[in-house]
Amino acid sequence: MIEVYSWATPNGHKVHIMLEECGLPYRVHAVDIGAGAQFAPDFLAISPNNKIPAIVDPDGPDGAPISLFESGAILLYLAGKTGRFLPPDTRGKYEVLQWLMFQMGGVGPMLGQAHHFRIYAPQKIDYAVERYSNEARRLYQVMDRRIARHRYLGGDSYSIADIAVFPWLRSWKNQGIDWNDHPHLKGWFDEIAARPAVQRGVEVLAAQRRPLTDDRARETLFGDRQYRR
Template identity: 50%
Template sequence: MTAPITLYTGPTPNGRKVSIALEEMGLPYTLEYVDILEGDQHTPAFRALNPNNKFPVIIDPDGPGGEELVLWESGAILWYLAEKTGRFLPASGTARHLAHQWLMFQMASVGPMFGQFAHFFFYAKDKHPYSIERYQSEMRRLLDVMEEHLSQHTWFAGDDYTIADMAVLPWVEGTVDVPGIENVDSLRAWVHRLKARPAVTKALDVAREKVRKETVEGGMKDLDDTHRSQLFGEAQYTR
């Protein structure tokens, strides 16, 4: 029996993309919840796994050469799991490069821009109209890029469902049905098609019971300066 992978994560887009991959690939795993509002990511034990103090992190006891592998950065984890299983990443050719392209697009553009919008719109104590407008506009532009592509292709890498789709989905699945988000019919259809997959449905619910009321998904109740310190302030920058 294959020893389970340990997944350190929480109910965020970057965490969920890895749980999607693990569920889709049928890999056994155990969950270690990291409460970022409580400061779990700053503990010596967690920083020994990831000095960048972010989740997700995986520990695969059956890594390359049979040696244990600790790996962080969600895109790198998806790439590793795809190569480990030989699934959801074309073995060669144009489709493989396109899967890598769209994975990098999510890592370099969708995640950072959507995340910065959420920061300034929801979490920042002081509201800066320029910052909100800047990241909202960039988020809208990226939605248009994805909409244009998916109006002509079934999946991001073409004809096959890949880790690129798994990477993008958690960042956009809560956006496409928001009132006022228009002209994203192809992107919305892609989201609904993915969310109909049993593995995706299960993966999106991983750690959902742990959602904090102080987060966007929890309704933004009682977020205070202590939480901001853990995420963006003194606790985040004290090493």
């Protein structure tokens, strides 16, 4: 039984979806990031960057328990454990991995900033809103062009690249996106959203999530608490 420490966020849902797709048994432990649960010593022991998700697999690769943080690393681990959603051939593997890195280095951070400045920032800074909204549209265009030529981001097969990107695009309205500008990507999005495992994955912890707009949540997520020793 894999222990999953998570919350209903795009990065959390990546791992929830992967576990559902792979059919692995898991148990979820809610880490309420708005209440500061990510700073608990027990959680920091497995996620030193105080971010969700993290997992503990009692049946690690050498038979001993292993703990992992960072959603991309967890996806790679689960793909290796199950032999699923990452091509075995070298060319196919790197075709997928480049798009996984695209998500980790671009889609997640940039769309996260778009969310912050468009929704959560206590002061609306026009330059920041425009900067990250434009970058969101640019990233969507990159993906739209890719899907115009391939069924999935990593090529012809559904992979961890699709699993990593999809949860971030569920908040397209918050990113200032008009799907009419990205028709190929919209078709991909609808296909992924219809997968039963994806539908189960995005429901994990969803009922516990609440808007992170009160002063306590702002201070916890964006204020001094992030930077205390």
